[in-house]
Amino acid sequence: xxxxxxxxxxxxxxxxxxxxxxxxxxxxxxxxxxxxxxxxxxxxxxxxxxxxxxxxxxxxxxxxxxxxxxxxxxxxxxxxxxxxxxxxxxxxxxxxxxxxxxxxxxxxxxxxxxxxxxxxxxxxxxxxxxxxxxxxxxxxxxxxxxxxxxxxxxxxxxxxxxxxxxxxxxxxxxxxxxxxxxxxxxxxxxxxxxxxxxxxxxxxxxxxxxxxxxxxxxxxxxxxxxxxxxxxxxxxxxxxxxxxxxxxxxxxxxxxxxxxxxxxxxxxxxxxxxxxxxxxxxxxxxxxxxxxxxxxxxxxxxxxxxxxxxxxxxxxxxxxxxxxxxxxxxxxxxxxxxxxxxxxxxxxxxxxxxxxxxxxxxxxxxxxxxxxxxxxxxxxxxxxxxxxxxxxxxxxxxxxxxxxxxxxxxxxxxxxxxxxxxxxxxxxxxxxxxxxxxxxxxxxxxxxxxxxxxxxxxxxxxxxxxxxxxxxxxxxxxxxxxxxxxxxxxxxxx
Numbered sequence: 001x002x003x004x005x006x007x008x009x010x011x012x013x014x015x016x017x018x019x020x021x022x023x024x025x026x027x028x029x030x031x032x033x034x035x036x037x038x039x040x041x042x043x044x045x046x047x048x049x050x051x052x053x054x055x056x057x058x059x060x061x062x063x064x065x066x067x068x069x070x071x072x073x074x075x076x077x078x079x080x081x082x083x084x085x086x087x088x089x090x091x092x093x094x095x096x097x098x099x100x101x102x103x104x105x106x107x108x109x110x111x112x113x114x115x116x117x118x119x120x121x122x123x124x125x126x127x128x129x130x131x132x133x134x135x136x137x138x139x140x141x142x143x144x145x146x147x148x149x150x151x152x153x154x155x156x157x158x159x160x161x162x163x164x165x166x167x168x169x170x171x172x173x174x175x176x177x178x179x180x181x182x183x184x185x186x187x188x189x190x191x192x193x194x195x196x197x198x199x200x201x202x203x204x205x206x207x208x209x210x211x212x213x214x215x216x217x218x219x220x221x222x223x224x225x226x227x228x229x230x231x232x233x234x235x236x237x238x239x240x241x242x243x244x245x246x247x248x249x250x251x252x253x254x255x256x257x258x259x260x261x262x263x264x265x266x267x268x269x270x271x272x273x274x275x276x277x278x279x280x281x282x283x284x285x286x287x288x289x290x291x292x293x294x295x296x297x298x299x300x301x302x303x304x305x306x307x308x309x310x311x312x313x314x315x316x317x318x319x320x321x322x323x324x325x326x327x328x329x330x331x332x333x334x335x336x337x338x339x340x341x342x343x344x345x346x347x348x349x350x351x352x353x354x355x356x357x358x359x360x361x362x363x364x365x366x367x368x369x370x371x372x373x374x375x376x377x378x379x380x381x382x383x384x385x386x387x388x389x390x391x392x393x394x395x396x397x398x399x400x401x402x403x404x405x406x407x408x409x410x411x412x413x414x415x416x417x418x419x420x421x422x423x424x425x426x427x428x429x430x431x432x433x434x435x436x437x438x439x440x441x442x443x444x445x446x447x448x449x450x451x452x453x454x455x456x457x458x459x460x461x462x463x464x465x466x467x468x469x470x471x472x473x474x475x476x477x478x479x480x481x482x483x484x485x486x487x488x489x490x491x492x493x494x
Contacts, residue, residue: 045069067082141166166182194206197228206238207237215296236463236464237313240459243322248287257310257334258329268489310334319403348365384466388446394481395481398477399430400444
């Protein structure tokens with residue numbers, strides 16, 4: 001008797017060959033005929049399950065096995081998720097906790113192939129108190145490797161109750177210093193809307209995300225500042241590092257600044273054959289939190305919202321509802337955009353409860369700007385291209401990970417190939433080239449959110465110049481690194 005794991009390497013191959021001779025022949029059991037409305041592969045799956053149920057060395061938890069089979073398939077599609085009944089119950093509780101504050105450590109991150117790149121930390125949250133910095137790379141949580149995992153796995157490792165510790169392993173600087181920190185989760189309450197009066201009676205406003213209460217929170221923040229002093233002469237809306245949220249909240253913010261009877265967005269459904277126009281009229285931006293009451297109705301007599309000069313700040317982390325807002329305000333002639341091209345998530349998701357209380361989320365539409373151009377993969381290009389720092393490495397910024405860098409499986413669309421396949425390879429080649437050259441990545445790092453609205457905020461300074469009629473200091477950009485020109489759609493007039 002010997003331990004196979006201690007066998008010398010030269011004996012492994014013969015052992016493997018000998019072992020294969022001990023496996024008895026297994027024959028698939030005859031299964032019932034496949035129903036005519038089933039895909040053949042579903043019957044194949046049933047045949048596989050029948051064999052494993054009968055002859056696998058251990059008894060298999062078949063429901064869990066099939067849940068995982070569905071999950072792995074669904075997750076390969078863009079922004080699609082399958083949750084079993086227990087996971088859906090947990091998600092419902094998580095959504096409720098998010099509205100009231102969520103236990104966490106207070107980090108804002110970008111999920112990259114090599115880990116979680118910290119974009120910013122929430123002031124006074126556990127991560128900030130422990131010394132976590134923007135630019136740190138988190139590679140493990142409680143010993144679970146985060147390299148190459150998706151957002152679903154990250155959420156599973158990160159979630160926990162208030163007061164529960166979370167051990168994170170991170171890399172910092174050059175050479176990469178390895179640090180291990182143990183943080184204690186605390187309630188992180190969402191603060192999506194803030195407003196602050198600047199010199200010259202310019203109002204700097206920020207939306208960090210688009211939760212359901214975003215419209216009301218934003219109105220309250222702005223109105224509170226308007227009551228404090230002289231009339232506000234201009235507004236800056238900061239949508240940088242805003243990953244989106246409720247699309248109806250984006251429509252509501254657009255309606256707030258543009259007024260009624262405008263096209264805020266057009267969605268294309270099922271092979272781009274069905275157009276659906278979303279307007280700035282109630283109830284196109286209705287959300288459950290509003291309880292049937294239009295939050296913009298009391299403001300219709302206040303024309304200030306629709307005439308005050310407006311500049312919107314965007315960057316490569318402005319995504320989904322954030323870039324939809326920016327695009328609508330730009331296309332409708334209501335605002336100028338300043339910053340760097342946005343992320344490029346131009347798809348909408350919906351969800352439905354399926355059998356046995358499971359839940360499926362899938363992408364059901366492409367979002368078009370009011371001008372008929374898609375955002376998916378392209379993003380929104382600002383009127384003024386301005387980096388986060390005066391001496392920024394613009395090539396490095398434009399090569400930051402965006403929607404265009406996410407590959408799509410070949411079976412995700414039978415009709416059209418991946419339009420960004422070649423561009424994706426070229427972008428990765430340029431990144432590899434920069435890595436070999438050992439360029440200073442600090443010059444291409446995002447501006448920490450704690451510096452937004454401060455004297456260190458170069459993009460804000462240029463926005464103030466634009467509003468004052470002064471020259472905006474833009475940066476020369478290599479055309480090959482800019483988003484490609486999208487194929488725009490002629491919109492129905494109805």
